[in-house]
Amino acid sequence: MTDKRKLLILAIVVIALIAVFMTIHSYGNWDYILPRRSKKIAAMLLTGMAISVSTVVFQTLTNNKILTPSLIGLDSLYLLLQTAIVFMLGADTLTAMSKNVQFFLSAAVMIPFCGVLYKLLFLRKDGRAIYFLLLVGIICGSFFSSISSFLQMLLDPNEFLVVQDKMFASFNNVNSEVMVLATAIAVLSALYFCKDLKYLDVMALGREHAVNLGVPYDRITKRLLVFVALLVSVSTALVGPITFLGFLVSNVAYRLMSSFRSAVVLPAASLISFAALIGGQLIAERVFTFSTSLSVILNFAGGLYFLYLLLKEERT
């Protein structure tokens, strides 16, 4: 099968899933259901796209297929922010706080954090600094988590439940204004950075080959990392952390497609993530009847796949 046909089939699957998702158990309440469900679908499409594009770009830059950009500590930072709000201002404040304010607050904390982290990378001239950057990010991440878990211990159980809700990505109450805002940020940054994406295939050969072929490697790496950070921040601020989705879909895409070219892999990974999110949400809603959150299912599936790949592959 050619890659084109595979992409077509994936697209059909996604459309079918969307159709099922929109119409299942409707009981004729169209006026109520359609706007609600289309908002969810929109959020899933945006998040799915942001996560898969950021992961594929990130894996190309780091020259391996087993890392995800959420490793750099953004998830923990997001959670620390939510915990800190509850701790200092109370659970009511977090619940009552306008979604716009929350989105901005999260983005306003996460993006500068990436800026500081990348500053470390900008200081160095060699591209190898990227693993180092990751390690620093993770250390910061675990620093944030120790503070959050300390704060969480001090919360009373009801307040803790509010924080606990925030620990897992959820598409159930996405605000439409925030949606528009997040989409705008994602689209604008995609437009701004799309001219750098054409270098992606050559950069997959590694730094030396890319430099030899005339790619301004270090500059493009830094620019694309900013792009990755923007996408991850937007999707986390919108729905919450989904750590392993990116890893899952990018690797399924690499395996499924015979071409390595980003023009094929990027759409493939995006389509797979749409299918995973919508399908996963269907399962979470209809099979587990909302008792288990989607991100827990995806994290678990992604984690198992990660282990499978590392243990079964001849060479990784």
Add this chain to the structure above:
Amino acid sequence: MKLRYLFPVLLILSFTSLFVGVSDIRPWELFQLTEDQAEIMRISRIPRLISIIIAGVGMSVIGLIMQQLTRNKFVSPTTAGTTDSASLGVLMAMIIIPGASPLVKIVIAFAFAMAGTLVMIRIMERLRYRDPILVALVGLMFGSIVGSATTFLALKYNLMQSVGSWLNGDFSSILKGRYEMLYISIPLILLAYLFADRFTIAGMGESFAVNLGLNYRQVMRIGLAIVALVSAVILLTVGSLPFLGLIIPNLVSLYKGDHLRSSLAHTALLGAIFVLGCDILGRIVIYPFEVPIGLVVGVLGSGIFLYLLLRRRAAHD
């Protein structure tokens, strides 16, 4: 730094530790303690001191063993899935056998920690020739996968907050009768000392070890069993002490080199000193309240680790 400097520091800190706390006990009263004061010493202060020293020594030593066996300076029980697996085990024990005795919990936690570490070692063997930082990152991802399984279960059984609280290291709940399990780690640490040379050789790789006539598999298993058991015991009595197993061995290897036999004693002592120092700090910083040791160690540890990293890079360029 010499051992003869480390010992007095440890003694001074230990002595200090005994006299920091909400109920006033002055050092000069040591030989004329009132009934109550003696009681506090016996039930709380001395057990706390002992458990701090054992936990500090234990975590640092098993961190060092893990780094030797994997030949990777960025690997430690808390960053490569051992502690995460152990806590998954504790949670399983809580769910399957409600009201399980501590001993049962330890056994189950140990089994999980051992299994998790074995899986991690297998993954690392496949990545042997890759960048050590990448290997460490993979270890962290592995840890967070196990962690997500724990989260999933804790969520399902409504145990999230309690998991969070016993995972965060805390010495304030150490009382007589609740810490004695820690003694299990003492013979294990001694065993580690006996096996030191063999761990160093095993770390060089299977072919190297076999060439020197070493039973590679067996040494590996013994090393990992020590790591898993000590992790499980410390997790259950004290909680998680992040970064300890990472930074102490790295600090020691800066001035002492990498031969396990000569660095083991330093690592043990420095680990105890570090945890004691953190504990005293945590007790006086917001006196009369206490900052849990997990947080102090986490904050100081991540700072020191970042410093080590930046230093290492500076030396490379």
Add this chain to the structure above:
Amino acid sequence: MIEVRGLSKRYGGGQGIHDISLTIAKGAVTSFIGPNGAGKSTLLSLISRLIPMDEGQVQIAGADVSKADSRGLARVISILKQSNQLNVKLKVGELVEFGRFPHSSGRLSAEDHRSVDEAIRYMELEELRGKFIDQLSGGQRQRAFIAMVLAQDTDYILLDEPLNNLDLKHSVQMMKVLRRLTDELGKTIVLVLHDINFAAAYSDSIVALKEGRVIRHGSVDDMMDPVVLKEIYDIDIPVHNVDGRKVCLYFR
């Protein structure tokens, strides 16, 4: 012409290269020789902007390497290092096509395809064209990477130990190809070689490095001299005349 002036790059422990000045002639084959750790690869990487220099200047055909546009440079000079591990699953043909990136930015014209075909023919890779790189033997892989560099079609070609992984037959073939590129197409080729005899048989001039400095630079005849070789390698290497060529017997 490649002009190197006052070039320095320092690494920890006194390693690196120190104040090298050197002129490499156009349209000739130049080989770098010297003991391990002499700085041969570092020098090659500095000339080709793979690593930034600490001090000095490199000019290639009049363009300053550290200031010139990277993409423009990629049409003038190409470099292939020794370790070529790929993380992507790629066919030989696809790899060679990457050589055209500086000319086409990914969209290949008819002329680009012609260059790719030619490079594949030059390296005798026609039958392997549809195979994945990771299915090839070390030697085949080496030839595929060199084909990519040939497709890049630059006037200056820098190769770091191109004979690595090649058996005798393919080593000789490789050197003959390089010689032909210079003789027929006027390319300038710079090589790092370990085997002095290969260097002597195919080069126009030889540059000897030691401890980060150029200690000798001369024609093959000048360099194939026991006194010079002793200075470079610190061992006695007898030089014999075989069929009018100078050959080193460094085996015992």
